[in-house]
Amino acid sequence: MVLSATDRELIAVIQDGLPLVAHPYAAIGAQLGLSEAAVIKRLEMLQSAGLIKRMGVVVKHRALGYRANAMVVWDIPDAEVERIGALLADEVCVTLCYQRPRRLPAWPYNLFCMIHGRERDSVLRRLEQIVSCHGLEKIPHTVLFSGRGFKQRGARYVETGNISGHLQRLHG
Amino acid sequence: MDSVDATLVNCLQDGLPVCSRPYDDIAASLELSVDELLSRIQHLLDDKVLTRFGPMFNAENLGGALSLCAMQVPLERYDEVADLVNAFPEVAHNYERDHLLNMWFVIATERPEQAGAVLGEIEQATGCRVYDMPKQEEFYIGLKLAV
Numbered sequence: 001m002v003l004s005a006t007d008r009e010l011i012a013v014i015q016d017g018l019p020l021v022a023h024p025y026a027a028i029g030a031q032l033g034l035s036e037a038a039v040i041k042r043l044e045m046l047q048s049a050g051l052i053k054r055m056g057v058v059v060k061h062r063a064l065g066y067r068a069n070a071m072v073v074w075d076i077p078d079a080e081v082e083r084i085g086a087l088l089a090d091e092v093c094v095t096l097c098y099q100r101p102r103r104l105p106a107w108p109y110n111l112f113c114m115i116h117g118r119e120r121d122s123v124l125r126r127l128e129q130i131v132s133c134h135g136l137e138k139i140p141h142t143v144l145f146s147g148r149g150f151k152q153r154g155a156r157y158v159e160t161g162n163i164s165g166h167l168q169r170l171h172g
Numbered sequence: 173m174d175s176v177d178a179t180l181v182n183c184l185q186d187g188l189p190v191c192s193r194p195y196d197d198i199a200a201s202l203e204l205s206v207d208e209l210l211s212r213i214q215h216l217l218d219d220k221v222l223t224r225f226g227p228m229f230n231a232e233n234l235g236g237a238l239s240l241c242a243m244q245v246p247l248e249r250y251d252e253v254a255d256l257v258n259a260f261p262e263v264a265h266n267y268e269r270d271h272l273l274n275m276w277f278v279i280a281t282e283r284p285e286q287a288g289a290v291l292g293e294i295e296q297a298t299g300c301r302v303y304d305m306p307k308q309e310e311f312y313i314g315l316k317l318a319v
Contacts, residue, residue, distance in 0.1 A: 011229075017217075018226040020210040022193060036192060043190045043227075050233045054187035055194065058224035064173075064181070071269065071276070081309075089311035097311040100240065103303040107242070107273065112305075144276075147268035150258050 001049040006032070010042055018055060062149070066116040068123045069146040073109035074139050075102075081111055087134050088113050093126050108140070120145060173221060176202055180212055181221065187228075237284035239306040241291065242273040243298070250274070253298045262290045273303065 003011075009032055019027040025043070026036035034042075046052045061069060076084050081099050088111070089097040096114040117123035124143065131137060180202060188194040199209040216222045231238050245253045250268070257263055257277055266277035279294075281287045291302045 011227075014227055015229070016226070017224065018188070018194075020214055022195065022206050022210075024194065025190070025192065040190055040192070046227075047190065050230055053228040053230050055190060055226060056187040056228050057181070057184040057222045058228075059181060059185065060220055060223050063219065063221040069267075085309065085311040089313050095313060097313060098240075098307040099309040099311075100305040100307055103305065106244070107303055107305070112240075142271070144269040144271045147270065150254050150266040150268075150277075 001045075001051065003051075006034070007042060007046065010034075010039065011046075014043075061116045065118055068117045068120045070115045070117070070120075070123045070127070071144040071146070072113050072115055072127060072141060073144065074111040074113075074136075074141040075108045076111050076139055078110070084134070084136065084139070085111055088130070091130055093117065093123075109142070173216075173219070176204070177212060177216060177221075180209070181216065184213075184222070184225070231280060235283060237281050237287050237306070239279055239287055239291075239304045241277055241279055241294075241302050241304045243275045243300040243302055244273050245275045245298075245300055247274075253300060256297045257294060260290065260294060262286075263294075275300075279304075 010028070013028055013031055018024045021027050023036065025039040028034075029036050029039040032039070043052065047054070074084070074088075085097055085099055088094050093115050094113045095116055096112070098112050099110060100112055102108055102110050115123050115126060117126065123145075127143065131139075131141075180198070183198045183201065189197070193206075195206050195209055199206045202209065204212070213222070213225060217225060243253070243257075253275065254266065254268075257275065258266055260279070262279045262281055264278045264280050266275065268274060269276050279287060279290055281290060287304070287306075291304055295302050
């Protein structure tokens with residue numbers, strides 16, 4: 001999909017957040033000289049083209065008391081990644097699940113998932129359950145808990161008319 | 173943050189409809205007026221429980237590129253290197269993690285071909301090798317985080 005100038009203006013206005021008023025799309029339209037219906041129609045097109053995933057929120061897990069933020073990484077035979085990735089993604093406590101390239105010899109792991117919990121112990125117990133429930137005992141894996149978080153900035157997609165993609169979630 | 177806020181956060185994670193009055197259904201399900209709902213959302217933003225409220229973009233579909241990167245940073249240089257890395261505008265998140273590879277950050281560039289140059293600049297600035305691990309596949313997460 002090729003973005004029109006109007007789409008870019010719309011993304012520029014909406015990227016900092018949806019206005020907190022009863023008719024947010026009318027408010028956005030007023031800024032751009034568009035009708036509410038035209039704004040809604042453009043946004044529906046951006047959604048169906050996959051440029052906008054949804055109108056939603058990014059939650060800061062730490063602020064909700066989820067202080068244990070574990071990146072669990074697995075070294076899975078390539079032929080098995082699809083199956084096991086889907087299994088892990090289905091677990092309630094898993095919030096992200098990605099296949100990534102190994103960087104041998106420093107880094108042998110090819111599947112990454114995030115597990116958030118209130119405490120480290122509960123995350124580790126949950127991980128044990130997942131391993132035994134799915135018979136993953138022979139799959140090498142390790143847990144990297146997070147320490148300090150240095151930078152968590154809001155995403156900016158359009159600056160001076162250029163599209164720049166910045167991620168939403170921890171591991172985009 | 174009370175139980176209404178917790179339910180609200182969960183509802184918002186499901187996403188809002190794109191329609192004339194997108195807040196009405198959630199307000200009704202929480203037995204709040206739209207004004208009360210909006211004021212609660214504003215508080216959650218002010219309190220930084222929500223760091224974003226609005227469109228969730230797909231960076232790759234917008235033409236950009238993302239990669240998760242890791243470095244092995246000597247402990248005595250950790251803060252200095254963190255400052256150097258965070259100074260790059262392309263670096264979005266940066267977390268300390270307990271592993272030999274102990275600094276994990278995400279870089280986002282407007283176009284995929286810019287990523288390599290940024291990685292090179294980070295290596296040059298820090299003297300540390302950057303391992304980049306762009307995603308190859310994303311597995312669908314069906315269920316949200318329980319609040």
